[in-house]
Amino acid sequence: MTAIATLAYLVAASLFIVGLKRLASPRTARGGNRLASVGMLIAVVAALVSQEILNPIEVAAGLLLGSAIGLWLARTTEMTSMPELVAAFNGFGGAASALVAGAEVLRAGAGTFRTYSESGETVTPIPDLGAGDLAVVALSVLIGTVTFSGSFIAWGKLHGRTLGAFPGIRILSVLIALGVIGAAVALVWTGGDSWRMDEAALWLAVLAGGALLLGVVLVLPIGGADMPVVVALLNSYSGLAAAATGFVLGNVALVVSGALVGASGLILTRIMCEAMNRSLLNVLLGGFGTEAGTGGSASGTGEERPVRRTTPDDVAVMMSYAQRVVVVPGYGLAVAQAQHEVREMADLLHDEGVEVVYAIHPVAGRMPGHMNVLLAEANVPYDQLIEMEEANPDFAQTDVVLVVGANDVVNPGARDDPESPIYGMPVLNVDEAQQVVVMKRSMSTGYAGIQNPLFFLDNTQMLFGDAKASLKAIVGELKALQPA
Amino acid sequence: MTAIATLAYLVAASLFIVGLKRLASPRTARGGNRLASVGMLIAVVAALVSQEILNPIEVAAGLLLGSAIGLWLARTTEMTSMPELVAAFNGFGGAASALVAGAEVLRAGAGTFRTYSESGETVTPIPDLGAGDLAVVALSVLIGTVTFSGSFIAWGKLHGRTLGAFPGIRILSVLIALGVIGAAVALVWTGGDSWRMDEAALWLAVLAGGALLLGVVLVLPIGGADMPVVVALLNSYSGLAAAATGFVLGNVALVVSGALVGASGLILTRIMCEAMNRSLLNVLLGGFGTEAGTGGSASGTGEERPVRRTTPDDVAVMMSYAQRVVVVPGYGLAVAQAQHEVREMADLLHDEGVEVVYAIHPVAGRMPGHMNVLLAEANVPYDQLIEMEEANPDFAQTDVVLVVGANDVVNPGARDDPESPIYGMPVLNVDEAQQVVVMKRSMSTGYAGIQNPLFFLDNTQMLFGDAKASLKAIVGELKALQPA
Amino acid sequence: MDLSLFVVFVLAAFLGVELISKVPATLHTPLMSGSNAISGITIVGAILIVGATGAPWAKWVGFAALVLATVNVVGGFLVTDRMLEMFKPREATRPGTEAGTNGTSS
Amino acid sequence: MDLSLFVVFVLAAFLGVELISKVPATLHTPLMSGSNAISGITIVGAILIVGATGAPWAKWVGFAALVLATVNVVGGFLVTDRMLEMFKPREATRPGTEAGTNGTSS
């Protein structure tokens, strides 16, 4: 019975592996996700039949309730809010792992312990949880709970809530961390020959409470635009929490899947940090999230130097005479939700024989690949989306670059000005094109809080206003220009 | 104690993984191989200290003797004989796995069984080997022994011995396979409640003897030039044999490493079959190894159609006036051991300002990558070696192609002539170049046993003779031509 | 704690690194959400706890875990599918387009 | 037979596939010989048998296995190293060459 369950878990894990592998290519990604979900179904069925279910109603209710909530959230959330949703789901996963590990302690303390082996069911009295087991429980509760509260702070920040750090938060974090470690040690201490269940439960509660606070104070000081990195890292944590819970339960499915997710989250975090040319430590210590960001936008809102302004009509005419137009989307496109208008504009230009492609910076938008998802939602075929390395050599042969709500990712200072705070971050070299049109609402800065020398170049024109409204105006003019 | 040993095995396995990963790039490959060897050292030390050594002299003698033989073979074997050496080492590995599995049965039957746990040494009387254990032993002995005898037939064929199939060999193979399966079933049958050691040893011997014959009759009918595929496949088998032995001993190092090698060998086999556009089954059934090969060369030795001949002096002059020369090495280069002469010629041309590159077909030579190793031995930098996909588009812009002992891999019939037995196999399109010079000893065919239409084209000239001699003559003429 | 589980953990971590280092930036958001759904595997642990426990405390803590893990799993896979549904190659996205306009793709 | 060993086996096989599908054709021969050396891991099994057995038959069969496995391991790693030693980038192979001639590389 358990042997069959283990084999089923192995099949599930293999499907996760193949699924993740297929996620590496746009053509196979959807099938890969489905394979992984079949694997999950197999694991759930194996868990359901591998033991006698004493509480069928609770199990069914839990599954139904969770499915309903999950279905509802997945169906109704808008594409632009995907980052928040992923953060929230991630928090749920972390909390679930922590709760399972905690429940295992409570169960062990409740007097009976059922094991099912080939020789049938055995009900044994409390097996003293050893110190080793309790250490793993502590790890699982700690990581899972930090994931939970951290994810929800990230969720709030992504949602646009202004949750900032307060003075002394660093010292507070250190104090809480020390307290959490103390509680973990105390919990492990209760293990051994005469296991004291009530004490263990007490320390478990202290540990969980501390970890809850810890997640909050760790994520609070990190800048809002760094939340994607935080979510990727917390995703890795939720995997590790699942793996730790797997060690507690001795369950191979949890260990394999948790390790897979833990490793993949870490790699993803590293890729994202590299794309911003920052170290993970710099991100986590809130390098220039809040302080610099606020300070910068204050100093940046004044228009000190003259810029050239333009109108939607001029931009429409200019583009319709161009041979090649490159659209550079940024975070502002997501804010304005203007992906459909961009696509409509590109189609009109395309019909007039203008070559239109999209140059996507790896950290444009709110999450890695966020721009791709947005544009895909507006039915832009993915072979029109060009990655940074491919796009950069061709800007010199480009007539018009249309920057839609991007700022830092097109800052030439990152390339040329060693004084710039983002010096060294690879950027899209849009300044090499004939003409650059920048669409944004004001002269205020982007995430890094620094002014952008691009705006003051001779070949740059600014089109102020909400990106959606501006694009609508351009589309209207393009239609009016059309011969038919 | 055992826990520490297991951790050491895990470290060793991780070093194998990282080592294999580094083998993927020429820059890191050497370090990768060294990492893997460090991993092996760790595993050996862990095995030595994880238990009390009852027979220190035998262990030391075995290690010393094996190291001496290995060192001697590795040092003295010529680069051109690498394929044979790899085949031989592979056979040793397979035999070792089979012997270990067999010895485990003998040990279990000998009356004592020592286990070392945290509570010290325990000597238990014969633990009856269960049917499941014996099945794994049978698998290990079968795969390991087939690997052993198969590798040595492959070794012989690579060494140039004419070992051919005989009539009725297929029926014989089937009979032996049935006998082997019978012996395996009988061996498993001895397991169970009252294990009969002497019977088990008997069936083990029958199984091993049958497997020995099986390896011979399976590899005999396969064509000599298909031996690289066979060696790759047997390499995979030796990994599987090690993994099976790992299951017998419950040893994690053997299971991980065996599975790694088993999977990598299979992938390599597939890559090689794809490069020849044949299925693995076709290779294993001896599709056109011996029969077609012999028949073809007989029919091909007569020069039915006229060809243009040339002399080393003419070739030297032609190349020294060329802009771009592409050298296409093949199996004949290895036979003639002419790699140093090729390199000398290329250097001379290079000094006269001629661009020289080498186009390497994936299955040129005796093993995949064999040409690369040969040319690397002659100090040709690896960035001058161009793979087929890159080389093909540039032949039209090439003045002179020098085909050195290659035949099938430059056969245009594989591309144009649906009647050709090798139709569909990707080839180097040397016929698109201005001039093609083919160096070989006669008009006889290559491995596939078919005549090559390339030799009769207007832009092709034949330079008959041993490749080494011809190249020496060309080098001499090039030196004479030099101004200084 | 089982040592062979630890071996399994290490191997799976190596595998995770190998699998992910190949994913292009385009797919990072669906990847994050898909792997997040996989980390909902803790649903298995929740079922084992809720199903086999008589102890009321453990049962209700497990129940909360079960609901949360199920939300993570069901929501995660569905939302990933929704995102990936939108990734279509050129031909599929513009069915009405004439063949000649394909020249724009680079 | 241990089931978690089987899990280990499956994961390692997946890993082997991932690792090898990236190796370029240039390195196939050293790869074959290097992975062959790794399959000599059975040397560990041979040591465990020879070292811990009093039974003469088992010991001598194990001894033969030990010698063969050691040949495989030592010879395999050395010969792979010998092959790889020869793979050098352009600069390293022609130390005497003038900088200008580098233009030949494509």
Ligand SMILES: NC(=O)c1ccc[n+]([C@@H]2O[C@H](COP(=O)([O-])OP(=O)(O)OC[C@H]3O[C@@H](n4cnc5c(N)ncnc54)[C@H](OP(=O)(O)O)[C@@H]3O)[C@@H](O)[C@H]2O)c1
């Ligand atoms: N993608 C990731 O994974 C990730 C992760 C961590 C950090 N980051 C950081 O986020 C930044 C992303 O760069 P980015 O260039 O995409 O964005 P950005 O530098 O933050 O600039 C966005 C611009 O959009 C404009 N905008 C906002 N709402 C708009 C609307 N409705 N219509 C028109 N314009 C609007 C803003 O200017 P106005 O206010 O004047 O309109 C702002 O300058 C980088 O600094 C990156 O390091 C990204």
Ligand SMILES: NC(=O)c1ccc[n+]([C@@H]2O[C@H](COP(=O)([O-])OP(=O)(O)OC[C@H]3O[C@@H](n4cnc5c(N)ncnc54)[C@H](OP(=O)(O)O)[C@@H]3O)[C@@H](O)[C@H]2O)c1
């Ligand atoms: N590399 C692999 O991994 C692999 C694996 C399996 C099968 N194969 C098969 O092996 C073949 C390899 O193709 P290939 O073009 O390299 O070789 P080939 O087609 O076998 O031809 C080799 C040619 O070299 C000539 N030759 C032999 N000794 C020579 C010497 N001393 N000097 C000058 N020439 C000499 C021979 O002609 P003369 O006798 O007239 O001199 C012969 O025609 C393919 O059919 C491939 O499918 C390769």
